[in-house]
Amino acid sequence: MSKERKAETSKETKIVEPVDGSTPSAATLESIQGQLSKLQNNLRAFQGHFRSSRDHTPCTSAEFRYMVDHIRNVCPPPKGCTCTCVREESEETGFTTKHRKEFTIQIDKRLTRYETEHVLIHEWAHVLAWRPHHPLSGDHGPDWGVWYSLAYRKYHGLE
Numbered sequence: 001m002s003k004e005r006k007a008e009t010s011k012e013t014k015i016v017e018p019v020d021g022s023t024p025s026a027a028t029l030e031s032i033q034g035q036l037s038k039l040q041n042n043l044r045a046f047q048g049h050f051r052s053s054r055d056h057t058p059c060t061s062a063e064f065r066y067m068v069d070h071i072r073n074v075c076p077p078p079k080g081c082t083c084t085c086v087r088e089e090s091e092e093t094g095f096t097t098k099h100r101k102e103f104t105i106q107i108d109k110r111l112t113r114y115e116t117e118h119v120l121i122h123e124w125a126h127v128l129a130w131r132p133h134h135p136l137s138g139d140h141g142p143d144w145g146v147w148y149s150l151a152y153r154k155y156h157g158l159e
């Protein structure tokens with residue numbers, strides 16, 4: 001796993017610094033700019049990550065995108081399923097629905113970054129724990145708990 005990652009990194013480095021000293025193509029430059037822009041957004045979200053949990057300002061869209069990208073990366077939804085995460089003002093802090101193989105997680109957009117992160121992990125565990133004939137309402141049993149634990153640890157890089 002780490003070997004594969006290393007190989008991927010050095011491949012990307014070759015694109016940035018062509019070995020033959022030629023000028024990168026416009027498409028390559030555009031691709032690099034796109035990657036850089038994404039990294040800058042991630043960095044801004046990451047900086048927000050360290051704000052105090054007592055900060056009452058609502059989670060920003062950039063922070064939310066970072067969280068969703070991150071959890072999707074470390075804990076992909078079940079094979080063949082997709083999961084869309086949206087934020088709207090809602091009476092519920094968060095809830096998850098499923099239509100065929102498409103999950104939708106909705107989170108109250110007034111929540112702080114800290115609250116949003118916790119609700120996202122909670123709802124993501126519902127996606128991972130989803131079983132046929134198991135209605136979501138009131139479904140926080142041992143199965144969900146195991147998935148919650150896994151999602152929490154993976155999200156926070158604890159395993």
Ligand SMILES: [Zn+2]
Nearest residue numbers: 122126139140
């Ligand atoms: Zn729940």
